[in-house]
Amino acid sequence: MQAAAKAHGPAAAALPAARRPRPAAAAACRPGLRFQATPERRVPQDAPARQLAAKASSTGAAAVEQAPTQQAPAPPTEVKYAAKLEVLPLNPKCDSIRVSCSERLSEVEFNQRHGTTTNAYLLKGSGGRYEALIDVPSRVFDVDFVRALRDLGATSSLRYIIITRLTPERLPVLARVLAACEQQGLQLLLSNPALRLLNERAEADEALASALRNVQLEAVSRGSELYLTQRGQARGRRLRFIPIPTPRWPDLMAVHSDEDNILFSSNFFSAHNASEALLPTANGGRRSAADTGGWDVFGNDWAFYYECMLAPVARQVATALDRLNITATQSQGSLAAVLAPLRRLAAVVEELTLGADNGESEPLPVSMIAPMHGPVVKQALTELLGRYADWTAAQVQAAESSCVAVLYASAYGNTASLAQAISHGITKAGVAVETLNLEQAGLDELERALDRCQGFVLGSPTLGGHLPTQVQTALGTIIRNANARQVPCSVFGSFGWSGEAVDIMEKRLKDAGFRFAFDPIRCKFKPTGQTLQVCEESGLDLAQEIRKAAKRKEKLAAAKLSVAETASGKALAVARVLGSLCVLTARDGEEEGAAEGAMLASWVSQASFDPPGLTVAVKRDRAMESLLPVGASFVLNVLAEGREKAMMKQMLKPFKPAEDRFEGVEVQRSEATGAVIIPEAAAYLECKVEDRMDAGDHVVLYASVDSGQVLDDTAQTSVHYRKVGSSY
Numbered sequence: 039m040q041a042a043a044k045a046h047g048p049a050a051a052a053l054p055a056a057r058r059p060r061p062a063a064a065a066a067c068r069p070g071l072r073f074q075a076t077p078e079r080r081v082p083q084d085a086p087a088r089q090l091a092a093k094a095s096s097t098g099a100a101a102v103e104q105a106p107t108q109q110a111p112a113p114p115t116e117v118k119y120a121a122k123l124e125v126l127p128l129n130p131k132c133d134s135i136r137v138s139c140s141e142r143l144s145e146v147e148f149n150q151r152h153g154t155t156t157n158a159y160l161l162k163g164s165g166g167r168y169e170a171l172i173d174v175p176s177r178v179f180d181v182d183f184v185r186a187l188r189d190l191g192a193t194s195s196l197r198y199i200i201i202t203r204l205t206p207e208r209l210p211v212l213a214r215v216l217a218a219c220e221q222q223g224l225q226l227l228l229s230n231p232a233l234r235l236l237n238e239r240a241e242a243d244e245a246l247a248s249a250l251r252n253v254q255l256e257a258v259s260r261g262s263e264l265y266l267t268q269r270g271q272a273r274g275r276r277l278r279f280i281p282i283p284t285p286r287w288p289d290l291m292a293v294h295s296d297e298d299n300i301l302f303s304s305n306f307f308s309a310h311n312a313s314e315a316l317l318p319t320a321n322g323g324r325r326s327a328a329d330t331g332g333w334d335v336f337g338n339d340w341a342f343y344y345e346c347m348l349a350p351v352a353r354q355v356a357t358a359l360d361r362l363n364i365t366a367t368q369s370q371g372s373l374a375a376v377l378a379p380l381r382r383l384a385a386v387v388e389e390l391t392l393g394a395d396n397g398e399s400e401p402l403p404v405s406m407i408a409p410m411h412g413p414v415v416k417q418a419l420t421e422l423l424g425r426y427a428d429w430t431a432a433q434v435q436a437a438e439s440s441c442v443a444v445l446y447a448s449a450y451g452n453t454a455s456l457a458q459a460i461s462h463g464i465t466k467a468g469v470a471v472e473t474l475n476l477e478q479a480g481l482d483e484l485e486r487a488l489d490r491c492q493g494f495v496l497g498s499p500t501l502g503g504h505l506p507t508q509v510q511t512a513l514g515t516i517i518r519n520a521n522a523r524q525v526p527c528s529v530f531g532s533f534g535w536s537g538e539a540v541d542i543m544e545k546r547l548k549d550a551g552f553r554f555a556f557d558p559i560r561c562k563f564k565p566t567g568q569t570l571q572v573c574e575e576s577g578l579d580l581a582q583e584i585r586k587a588a589k590r591k592e593k594l595a596a597a598k599l600s601v602a603e604t605a606s607g608k609a610l611a612v613a614r615v616l617g618s619l620c621v622l623t624a625r626d627g628e629e630e631g632a633a634e635g636a637m638l639a640s641w642v643s644q645a646s647f648d649p650p651g652l653t654v655a656v657k658r659d660r661a662m663e664s665l666l667p668v669g670a671s672f673v674l675n676v677l678a679e680g681r682e683k684a685m686m687k688q689m690l691k692p693f694k695p696a697e698d699r700f701e702g703v704e705v706q707r708s709e710a711t712g713a714v715i716i717p718e719a720a721a722y723l724e725c726k727v728e729d730r731m732d733a734g735d736h737v738v739l740y741a742s743v744d745s746g747q748v749l750d751d752t753a754q755t756s757v758h759y760r761k762v763g764s765s766y
């Protein structure tokens with residue numbers, strides 16, 4: 039390895055395995071959405087949990103160390119999926135090893151069940167022997183990957199193993215490959231986050247620790263390079279490493295081969311599909327590694343993969359695409375067709391605050407993209423690059439107008455899967471998602487996301503009976519954030535037996551007055567397909583609520599803009615008055631500090647067609663009554679059925695004289711009088727008191743309607759039914 043940036047240096051030999059307490063299997067009965075656990079297929083690995091929990095509060099951390107005393111979990115059963123391995127050439131110096139499996143659900147374990155393909159790549163050096171292996175498949179595939187390498191002669195010639203994304207399920211295969219390789223000084227190259235995971239796992243995994251004993255570990259970072267050479271010869275093929283992290287895959291990196299301009303793109307530009315191991319056997323019956331048939335054949339799979347896995351992290355994708363700066367060297371379309379979407383994306387990227395990493399990157403010539411999943415992109419290269427740029431720009435822009443922040447931490451990926459499914463539901467409804475993995479995100483990033491979101495969801499595993507510190511800290515930040523307090527939210531999380539995390543988050547948010555858009559989602563260990571479906575549908579519901587609210591706001595803004603109120607708007611709004619539950623608001627002048635008031639009013643009735651007029655009965659002892667003399671203006675907000683509870687609670691809260699009745703509630707103001715308009719209402723009417731009549735313990739006001747607007751034409755008017763006529 040030459041000039042490789044050693045951010046970490048060679049790792050020390052792995053420590054002997056440390057035995058940790060295993061979680062017990064018993065599950066308490068809990069309220070809210072509950073799911074049966076799928077039989078845990080693997081023993082929960084405790085290393086990442088320790089990483090999250092190590093930073094936990096003393097209570098939480100202490101609890102982690104105490105072994106749960108309940109009955110021990112059933113031993114894990116290894117599930118294998120029938121898979122097929124094929125070696126397919128990309129060019130004379132690069133072969134792909136494709137493992138395809140039609141049974142295996144993809145990472146996105148819902149909806150599209152086309153199975154998956156996982157690719158590894160073998161690169162030859164100048165001597166014509168395999169020198170570098172990029173990636174290994176997951177252990178769940180029932181293939182003998184090591185035997186395939188042996189049959190190809192690679193185990194005796196490999197000098198470098200490069201991992202573009204490390205998952206716990208790939209580790210056993212990696213350990214077997216390392217153990218089988220015969221070359222002295224074998225190097226394993228991976229990003230810093232992957233190296234951390236590897237070291238942690240090696241502490242608890244003897245086979246892995248022993249396989250790593252004679253291997254040189256190299257952490258690669260941006261700007262790292264590797265030359266494949268035969269000993270004693272000049273420099274050969276150059277490989278460049280480009281980290282492209284996302285919240286879900288913090289260790290993700292791409293590798294570029296200068297000699298043939300292949301970009302090994304890891305999860306980017308991937309697709310989950312194993313349909314007849316990616317189709318044609320044309321050309322004399324040989325299957326091709328590339329995307330024969332191009333966009334027409336694989337377009338939907340690329341689009342679906344992007345939608346599920348990358349759309350929720352569009353900001354990070356924009357940064358990664360900017361960093362990669364790909365230029366197609368074998369353009370199938372015109373250069374203009376390639377450049378136009380990339381320019382659009384560049385404009386969006388420029389507008390983003392992308393953090394410290396804004397360095398200009400050289401254009402990266404690419405003749406084909408070799409992803410971790412799906413076909414090698416060659417025929418559809420131009421199209422796919424353009425689509426990625428367009429999709430990403432669209433997502434980032436959509437996030438400016440309506441966006442849900444998906445905030446989570448996850449030690450083993452179970453809560454991450456829930457987050458992914460919720461995100462997919464949200465993006466499906468046309469609302470953008472900003473995903474933050476709280477383990478990596480800074481406080482600034484979190485605050486920025488909270489300031490601009492129209493809704494948020496918070497996810498956490500239960501570790502040691504508690505939330506990981508990162509989630510606890512985030513919870514405090516959320517509760518203090520003024521915007522977050524006004525938007526719909528919910529919580530979710532995976533647990534093993536007691537599951538306190540979701541309860542803690544739910545309680546703290548509800549106590550602070552946050553409004554839940556859907557019931558908290560609790561999931562025991564790994565989510566089932568059914569759980570993921572509930573997540574997706576909950577995300578969809580949340581997004582639809584946000585879209586409706588945005589529409590109501592737009593209508594209100596449009597209504598405010600129209601100088602002359604249309605008669606039909608007024609007439610439609612008056613029609614909503616039928617003994618309706620309303621909030622009456624008034625303000626005594628527009629200057630700052632003017633007296634204002636608000637009250638619930640349900641003794642309301644239409645009293646005249648032309649001019650439109652209505653009556654409202656106000657109790658004599660109401661503070662508000664003094665704000666309603668003849669000639670005074672007020673706004674009558676007609677509440678919507680199903681959305682009235684929060685506002686009733688707000689109105690019925692005790693309050694001090696002159697205290698703001700709408701504190702913490704998003705409201706608009708009448709341009710004419712400054713009185714409060716409630717955007718969540720079904721309609722509002724701007725009225726003027728024309729006459730007053732004493733009526734027992736009430737005063738009946740007769741008011742003319744100056745203007746009005748229906749804010750939600752799908753909403754029914756809320757009506758307050760009473761038990762007796764002697765009280766409201």
Ligand SMILES: Cc1cc2nc3c(=O)[nH]c(=O)nc-3n(C[C@H](O)[C@H](O)[C@H](O)COP(=O)(O)O)c2cc1C
Binds near residue numbers: 449453503
């Ligand atoms: C060290 C450790 C401590 C744990 N403590 C608890 C606990 O107190 N209560 C519980 O319900 N589950 C506990 N679990 C189980 C995890 O919550 C469960 O594995 C969950 O699926 C992890 O979610 P994640 O994949 O998002 O990290 C613990 C697991 C580990 C490894």
